[in-house]
Amino acid sequence: MVKYRTLDTPAGPFTVVVSNTHAVRAAGFTDDVGELLTLVHPGLRDDAEPADDVGPAAGAVRSYFDGDRAALDAVVVEQHSAGEFMRHAWQVMREIKPGFPVTYTEFARLSGRPAAIRAAAAACARNPVALFTPCHRVLRTDGSLGGYRWGLPVKRLLLDHEQAAG
Template identity: 60%
Template sequence: MLYSTTSTPAGPLTIVVDGDGAVLASGFCDVAGLAPFVDVALLRQRDDVGDASKAALSYLDGDLHAIDAVPVRQRGGGVFLTHAWDVLRTVPAGEPVTYREFAALAGRAPAIRAAAQACARNAAALFVPCHRVLRTDGTLGGFRWGLPVKRWLLDHEQSVR
């Protein structure tokens, strides 16, 4: 497994990929911040991690769809979480949804808490854009990498739409 950390306007973005380039984890942190998702002792650092790095840079440069085609392989999600993460990838940039709407999109409208858990347990920030989910009242809610990062991502998507 390889990782790279890139400076972004929202803070450092670390991306971990497996041998075929699928994103295993990513977050707005240094590599140690991804320890809940991957064994960081097994990672090898690179300047970039191929297509995932290129896609992230393109996204930051304004191509909001660049991250869409990057394969993601999260572990330990179970059936609903894995499905919910796939659904998150279909939420359009610049068009955030509420947790209630996300639960409905995932096929379990009453399961708002389960939808929130899918966001909270998402290991592949940016590539699985849980930042696009808001509280029912439209406020930001939570984000593992901090509300300033979530706000920056949402503002970025609005500004280049």
């Protein structure tokens, strides 16, 4: 059984799904926990129940939106993928600093496969742990936003928030 909680944020409802050890398995700007559970690797998927206590994740989200851009860094995430590159890319993504977005090309290079720009973009698109694994910090080569599962207005708000908090 996993637990979830939906928080009100400046970007809209944000739901976080955690394991019994409070590792974040899914997170996104939605109040539809079912939608989030479809993003979780089948080996980690479980029934979810609402809970007030989702460990440090809820406090970290609040602190982030209050201006502590590093608040999310210490929260443990549990992401699994069938591919080694995607697992590694998600780890690298967590190292992209707030206020310093990178392009998909740079993200591919940081992930150790400079020619794998499409694979880097796929890692962003398949990221089940929004905000904690900050795929919103990856932009197109021309600096435009590209895509974001939770909508470009949310991506813009997050990037602006991180820039302003710096």
